[in-house]
Every structure is written in C-alpha cells, then in structure tokens.
C-alpha cells in the first residue's frame with residue numbers, strides 16, 4: 001500500500017480534513033485574502049499540520065502539457081497548475097497523491113493523468129457553482145460581477161470558468 005498524501009486546493013485549505021498528511025503550494029496560500037482565514041491557515045502551517053511544497057519546473061511543464069492536451073489550459077490558473085504539478089511529483093516519488101478540489105478543469109486534467117481527486121465537502125457547508133472570469137493570457141481571475149470583457153492587465157478577451165464556492169448552510173435559508 002502506498003502512502004496517501006492529500007493536496008489541498010483553496011476550499012480544502014480553508015476547511016481541511018482532520019486526518020492525513022496535507023500539502024498545499026505557496027500559490028494557493030496567496031489566494032487567501034481574508035485576514036481571519038489567513039491567520040487560521042498560517043497557524044496550521046506553523047504547527048506542521050499543513051506542509052507547503054512548491055512545484056519543480058519540469059513537473060509544472062508536464063502539468064501544463066497535459067492541460068493543453070485536455071483543452072483545459074486556458075481556464076487553469078497558475079495555482080491550479082501548481083497542485084497538479086506537485087501531485088505528479090509525489091506520484092513520481094511513489095506516493096499516492098489525492099487532490100482535494102471542486103474545480104472541474106483540475107478534475108479533468110487529473111483524470112487524464114490518472115491522479116486521484118476528491119471533492120471538498122463537509123457537513124456544515126454546501127457547494128454552489130459560480131462562474132468567474134479568467135484571462136487566458138496572464139491567468140488573472142476576476143469575480144463574476146466584474147464589469148467588462150477584457151483583462152485590464154493585458155487587454156485580452158476574458159473567458160469564463162465554472163468553480164464551486166463553499167457557502168455556510170446557515171446563510172442559505
């Protein structure tokens with residue numbers, strides 16, 4: 001039996017599973033903007049509960065190539081690709097990586113690469129599909145309510161991406 005390693009996407013980082021070895025990347029950490037969440041996540045990292053690992057360029061390259069093959073590259077951000085890359089690296093080391101994510105594009109690329117994926121869930125939260133806008137060139141993500149069709153950074157036409165957002169049940173009826 002190979003050792004399971006859980007790789008945490010943003011939603012799983014905020015709501016991590018209790019058991020198991022947990023890893024995320026500094027790209028994902030940077031997505032935590034809320035100060036309260038930042039403090040919680042930081043404490044988990046400092047206590048060693050969540051490990052930080054950054055992808056090596058050759059595995060990042062392999063992840064990008066796979067995403068191009070599956071047609072998901074234009075909707076995957078650099079943080080997304082970083083998760084797939086470390087999963088490839090851990091698999092290469094003989095470990096059994098499982099990415100915890102609700103992102104459809106990540107799931108699709110992982111299926112192609114035969115990397116295991118599990119949805120992020122929990123009793124106290126429910127999922128909601130939301131569309132965000134993403135720049136296919138500089139990979140910046142913009143919220144659904146962003147006004148405009150073009151990226152203010154580089155002027156490219158934005159594409160849409162479905163993501164699942166975790167919302168507390170209490171807030172929904």
Ligand SMILES: [Zn+2]
Nearest residue numbers: 135138151154
């Ligand atoms: Zn752009």
